[in-house]
Amino acid sequence: MKMMKNIQQVLRSLMLLARRGRERLKRSLVVDGGGLLVLLWATPGQPPSGQVVNCTVAAAGPWCSGVPVEEVQQEFCQRLDPSASPCPAPDPEELCAFTEIYGPLHFLLSLQNSEVNLDRCKVRSHTEGFLHKLSLTNAGVKIHLKLELEGETYQRIFSGKAERLALKDQTVIMDVTSSIMQSALLRCLLSSYRPPMSVGAGPWCQRGHPVLGGGLPLLIPPEAMERGLYGELNLLLVTVLTPCVLQYPNLATRVTRMQVLLYSPSNLPLLGPSAFLQQLPACLALEGLTCTPTHSTTSDPLCSDTVYSIDRAQCQETEPEWIPAVDQTLSLFLFLQHSDPFHSQLSDFMASEELLELHLEDVLRYNREAVTAALNTLLQSTLKDQQQRDKAQEKMCSALGVMLRSICCVVSSSTNMEFRAACLDRMMVQDTYELSASLHESLQRVTAGCVVPSRRCYWGQADTLTGSRPSKNYASGNEI
Template identity: 50%
Template sequence: MLKEIQQVLRLLMLLRKQRVQQGLKSAGGLLVLLWTGPGPADQNCSVAGAGPWCSGIKTETLQPVLTELHQKLSPCAGPFPEPDPEELCAFADLHGSLRVLLSFQVRGQFSAERRAHLEAFLHRFSLANTEVKIYLSFKSDEEICQRVFSVTIKSRLLLKGQPPLTLDVTCKKQPPVCVGRGAWCQGGHPVFGARLPLSIPPEAMDHGLYGELSLQLVTLLSPCVLQYPNLATHLAHIQVLVYNPSNVPVLGPSAFLHQLPARLDCEELGLQGLRYSSCTDLVDSCGTVYTVEHGNYAEPQQERSPAPVQQGLSLFLFLQHSDPFTSQLSDVMATEELLEHHLEAILNNNRRAVTEALQAELKNTLKAQSQRSKDQEKLNSAFEVMLSSAMSIITSSSNMNFRTACLDSMKVRGTHELPASLHGSLRRVSSWKFTPRSRCFSAQVEKTPDSREPSSNEI
């Protein structure tokens, strides 16, 4: 089912890419409808597109491509399945008349596992295609489930020679209780990395893959804590997301990425190690996920220090391909399929270059984290001096009223409880020190109780 839906999305995104290059709007809606037919084995899927990104598409121009695609999706002879008109009308009421509609039969049952994989795939698709609002609907005789993938905050990135790229940078983590309302950066800040040329291996050329191939790297660290320089952080995981040239997620696990932790120099990155994790380890995660191991990390004592903010690093890998001898829509789709089929061979053929590029991007991103930790170590050393001085003054004082007032103000019963209370107070005051940054302020979103749709800003 994922393979078929990926094919339909590939067609729609290639059409969208042509419209963006022509300077036309690329926003709109995408509906993925799963539904059961009269028989228990009749499992069907419909994908529809509407809105500005599909306007101007002529059905007669698309018909040959749609017919060829439909034959691949539903090779069995018979009438095409048709979805419920009411479902399509509700979608059209939101985004205008349908421009593209493709329905096909699905092999196998709509199990909970298959639906979870589809949700993860669409979530991953929405991360790099924020201008398209995605609706997923599942209908059967027993249940009706619906989910909407929309974006609160997006960042617009300009790729050289490519249509603009919009990423979902919404921070879903709640700020610590100490952070005041409106003072927490609600969106991350993606960073452009290197654009790495890739050589095509001979076996891929033998099957017809030619042209120029490259890999664009983009990193995103979330949540952003630039406004709180003294707030302790902990990098919990790194996820790698791979997209094909039409900006659709690449399917299937990658053996190259699975073995990547063994090739990276974790000591240079300031990490004890990376451990490959399955997608189910993290909520809404997809792609390749690594759990970060820290040799010198220890959980803070609750009474002395607040818990560090858990951060995640997303590394986007955007494949880019150009071939002047491939211009027809059907040929471009076939070329992308061929590229994905030989992707593992391509990555292994460029193993050293890809590994060095990923190492450099991770090092550059984590460099600020390392400096942040060093600054906090200096602050901790100052804490010890202040704590020792304060304890010396209080315990050495012969003024009982002064000592009692100090103990009462720190809400402790004796001097043996005073060090922990003083340390906690110093930590709270320093960790939550706020430093205004215009870059972060532009990413903030104020929500009102009566707002129906999430607002979005470009950062």
């Protein structure tokens, strides 16, 4: 969609100038609070164009208070796609609800594109997916999406629980509660056990915990340098495993999905599939894991060609039947960072990012061995606790099997009829066969529902090791 590329350009200008504005005002490089609005609506166009898609991007709040709007408009108009053009701002009533929450606008830019065949579902999925990815690493800003297409209105707010992550040259505020679906599934799973009061449901950690890998310097290919891409280029790796089940040490887990998200130096998600990332699973040295690409679906706007399902059939043979496995998602964030001492104007930063995106595949292939080695090191470190957990599960299941057989043997072999009757009555069963099944279920419920005694996830203590610090909490986003 042509409009999606233009939205990316507008947001790139806004992000770059917001950072420069904070530097100019001598503020923190990351400011919490404020909102970003993306409004899309369609109007009839002149034949043969079909329809005109109008877009307004507005921003308010402390995070963008230093943005010089005139500079953005001038730079954007120079880089505007030939098929797009500026358009009048929407009705002030459309922006009224947004300004009531975040105050006066610091940024407002409107443009339009002619679309011959407007696919409402595709427009929604592409825009929603892009803004969702943007919100994952810009959680200090609430992102509002409003679509008015073909007589239907759709609204969504992207926000979550924010956590600061200190990278080499910038601080990223990540959304650590993005996997709401997985968390909800696990809560239902735990509630089905109904553990006794002595065990209790325990606190539930609904956060992901970023693990920061080391920075990787990237070499710029000669072809890209000939086109004008100079300076220092780095790749920073971050992994997040969700949902977090470390408070439930006896629950079996399995990583069934991996997604790779790539971000530009302005902290924007990069558009389009990457051939390098599609071939990435073949380069990962993860024992017992086989990755296959999954296809994008409109029901999951975050999905792309860089989402992989993980086949762990070999490992599942040893998984105990009585410990229900919780499916986990491993998210791999790749942050590109670029600096050039000769850059001072917005046009310089914009041009360098466009060149980097144009030659991104060349850069990744040129540094294939180094990138693959860094990914394998970080993934193995992230899954190290998972492997230790699997070993502990094997020991526990072996012990539970011995306990079950021993208890059943004692009851069935006892000649004391009163003792046997009391055991069967206590377990509310009719015979020793039902006793075995009931004990099996009880052991499963008690062990799976066991929690560590601490009130907060003990992985939270590792946040300081990765450079992240607790930040302000925001309400979860939902559909209106």
